[in-house]
Amino acid sequence: MLQQSDPPITGTILVADDQAANRELLEELLTAQGSKVITVPDGAAAVEELSKTQVDLVLLDVMMPRLNGFEACEKIKNNPATYLIPVVLVTALSDKHDRIEGIRAGADDFLTRPVDRTELLARVRSLLKLKLRTDELERAESVLFTLARSIEGKDPYTLGHCERLAEYSARLGEQLNLPEEQLVALRRAGIVHDVGKVAIPDAILLKPGGLTPEEWTIIRQHSVIGERICAPLKSFRLVVPIIRHHHEKLDGSGYPDGLRGDAIPVTARVLQIVDVYDALTTERPYKKAFSVTDSLQTMKDEVAKGWWDPHVFDQFERLVRSGEADVLSRGTAVGR
Ligand SMILES: [Fe+2]
Numbered sequence: 001m002l003q004q005s006d007p008p009i010t011g012t013i014l015v016a017d018d019q020a021a022n023r024e025l026l027e028e029l030l031t032a033q034g035s036k037v038i039t040v041p042d043g044a045a046a047v048e049e050l051s052k053t054q055v056d057l058v059l060l061d062v063m064m065p066r067l068n069g070f071e072a073c074e075k076i077k078n079n080p081a082t083y084l085i086p087v088v089l090v091t092a093l094s095d096k097h098d099r100i101e102g103i104r105a106g107a108d109d110f111l112t113r114p115v116d117r118t119e120l121l122a123r124v125r126s127l128l129k130l131k132l133r134t135d136e137l138e139r140a141e142s143v144l145f146t147l148a149r150s151i152e153g154k155d156p157y158t159l160g161h162c163e164r165l166a167e168y169s170a171r172l173g174e175q176l177n178l179p180e181e182q183l184v185a186l187r188r189a190g191i192v193h194d195v196g197k198v199a200i201p202d203a204i205l206l207k208p209g210g211l212t213p214e215e216w217t218i219i220r221q222h223s224v225i226g227e228r229i230c231a232p233l234k235s236f237r238l239v240v241p242i243i244r245h246h247h248e249k250l251d252g253s254g255y256p257d258g259l260r261g262d263a264i265p266v267t268a269r270v271l272q273i274v275d276v277y278d279a280l281t282t283e284r285p286y287k288k289a290f291s292v293t294d295s296l297q298t299m300k301d302e303v304a305k306g307w308w309d310p311h312v313f314d315q316f317e318r319l320v321r322s323g324e325a326d327v328l329s330r331g332t333a334v335g336r
Helices: 020-031 043-052 069-078 096-105 117-154 161-175 180-192 195-199 213-219 222-230 240-245 266-281 292-305 310-321
Strands: 012-016 036-040 057-061 087-092 109-113
Touching (some): 087 096, 117 180, 117 222, 161 266, 222 240, 266 310, 292 310
């Protein structure tokens, strides 16, 4: 029964247990609190249910046929579409081994059997609160990604540019042994680095001829505007410096801050190498597409001028020569 002090537990909860009595008990307790409960008899059915239904929390029994609780949990946590859904494993009270196994499988929490009503509701409540926050964050991120892609979509010449940048910046970062969190930041920055162009008039953005000095001043504001758009998102902490500095040059002649050398974040140096290469190898309103060889030569000349990081460029050239960046140059054969 709903107590006055207990706010309802809203959300969809998936309960997987092979014992009908256990399923019914959990279903009864949770629906009485206002939750929508879906019950399934095994781990495989739980994973299948998640592929078709939006679920906010999963309660998994450990001993189940087909997939047991650990295996189902591992599947849920290894799938990018479901890994943010909290999973609670219901285990026997004394089974330490189960808990260790559960932690390995990525479980967010544990409940001991026989399930205590107060403990169950407290855990479910706190995990659903967490899920709500993750959902909000995901929504904010996806709005930004959509915005960035719609800007890219305005210009047929840059089609697919964001995806290529995300993929190859991360690959180049990996080649440079950057930590995982920087690779994630590079992937995100690949998509949103030019989001500030939303504030630049189309007449300038899509102008086929050369830009006037005034128009250059306007277009150069896109990195700072992009930083301002993304800064409120805490999860974009490592992305924001890439957005701000992706047009800096090693000799200090770039913008917006005229940073020199190592003062430019390494992630920004990575993204700009891929960005420049992609611009060279694709057709733009003001130029034809250059061959891989010509593009690499142009960039080598620019490295010599002091624009780009020589070490980052060397690693990138290696990636291109190995054929790993073929998609980046849209399948253009290396060496042409
Ligand atoms: Fe840019």
